[in-house]
Amino acid sequence: MSGAPRLPPAARAIRQGDRRALARAITAVENDDPAAAPVMRALFPLTGRVPLVGLTGPLGVGKSSLLSALIGLLRERGQRVAAIAVDPSSPFSGGSVLGDRIRLERRPDDDGVFFRSMASRGESGGVAASTREVARLLEAAGFDIIFVETVGSGQVDVAIREIATTSVVVLVPHLGDEVQTLKAGLFEIADVFDVNKSDLPGAELAARDLTELATLGTPRGGWRPRIVRTSTTTPSGIPELWEAVLAHEQFLDSSGARQRGERARLAAEISGRLSSRVGREVRRRLELDAELRELLDRVVAREVDPASAADRLYRDRFRVK
């Protein structure tokens, strides 16, 4: 906490474990409130050290129960755990219900757990950006491990996998056919595969199929996905699942992949912020600036197509210095 004395009051309160300050900052991030910027700026140097574990997978595979079980295990081990449930299905959601379920399972007096459900109406890129900032707030608030669970929408899953340090894809035994269609992209989507509901028939076969695929494929950046089997009813396999996550986190450190990954993520974050800002500026000017308005008029009249108009603007008005 070397920089602590220079922190603005809201950032200092978050550092000191003030839950209301944390919740307020998260809400500010979610609402794109400019008040969040100085807090994020002050806390950024204190972040980037803890595992950010993504849990994705189809609807109905039991991600929430699995998350509860993992949180239970980690609390027993004295770790402070935060979980963000990203609910992309709003306004048709079941996400806040999932959130409530996890909230109910934890002891209300346990301040080593924090749960937040994020419903987002924007683009998938926007959800990921907010989630990343909320994860930074949680890390600054002293949580040791941060989970991000998604409700199972492809776009958001991909976006979340891009911000996670370890990505767990949860499947169930009877998803055999889907696993076949995953073959091609198998190694791009997960560091750990979990066959959940492994008390159901076919679990062993599913795990063996996945293992075979993992053995045949070229490891991504030197990492071969681990395959584990869990059941939250028995329960079984939860420590093994966590061990697989930790193995990947250790691989990130020993291989240098963590640094490379973090650099790529930060580069994507900077370019994403810049391109959103340029987009907003262009939209504003398309109505206010006479030359741009005239160009839009010509597109509306279908004399110029949108791609050519964008090319022209890029060349004449927005060329990168």
Next chain:
Amino acid sequence: MSGAPRLPPAARAIRQGDRRALARAITAVENDDPAAAPVMRALFPLTGRVPLVGLTGPLGVGKSSLLSALIGLLRERGQRVAAIAVDPSSPFSGGSVLGDRIRLERRPDDDGVFFRSMASRGESGGVAASTREVARLLEAAGFDIIFVETVGSGQVDVAIREIATTSVVVLVPHLGDEVQTLKAGLFEIADVFDVNKSDLPGAELAARDLTELATLGTPRGGWRPRIVRTSTTTPSGIPELWEAVLAHEQFLDSSGARQRGERARLAAEISGRLSSRVGREVRRRLELDAELRELLDRVVAREVDPASAADRLYRDRFRVK
């Protein structure tokens, strides 16, 4: 077809009803293949005149059966109909299965129907952009009505509603609670609400609730959402649903809303294209340009936060002329 003689061969083939040329162009659009650009440019002046009807709603409300029924009705009336199923859940999808179902239901010799399933791995904005281009290809190929059905992911639903001329939200009777949570945003999400499976108990109540909400709210741009009830098993209500869509399309013309909407959509398309391009360019330069690389190094070292880095780049390297 005034511009026809000047069309490039691929565009001319699409105009003349060549299905293979159409399929190739769609694939090129999906793959971001630069070969698509001249075709899209040539066909753009021929587009923007037909209804683009979005069908969105939660999973399991029967959107695919409804789409089949609508296509059946419109074919009886001699209309040429194309449908795009946007499957955002890839790689965990059920979308291509939906696609196959609809394909099977149409007569294989009917060239007045075209169906295409689009699985997208990119951002929701990217899916919407591709869908809009595919819709233009379909219009240029002579289809009179274009449907876009989504599998029920919030992000993509919103994106599709933004490109549709008429947006139909499909619900079922037992979604009463969800309708309550929709209240606030009710008028932003649909031009037509359809209570499908209206043979189930509660349909009348659900429709009445929606009607009441629609009556109480302020109409969006002068349009008060229509509420209809359908069943694809009976079947019933399909002509009434289509009538509600047409009523909205007529409203768009008589009120001037079509022109305003198209202008806003084209402005968003231009700014979206420009901001993606800027984003790609910045990502490239963050590794190649010494000054930008140094800035990224400082962000990686956590001396500068990503928001400040993006602000600096915007100020110093992108000042808009």
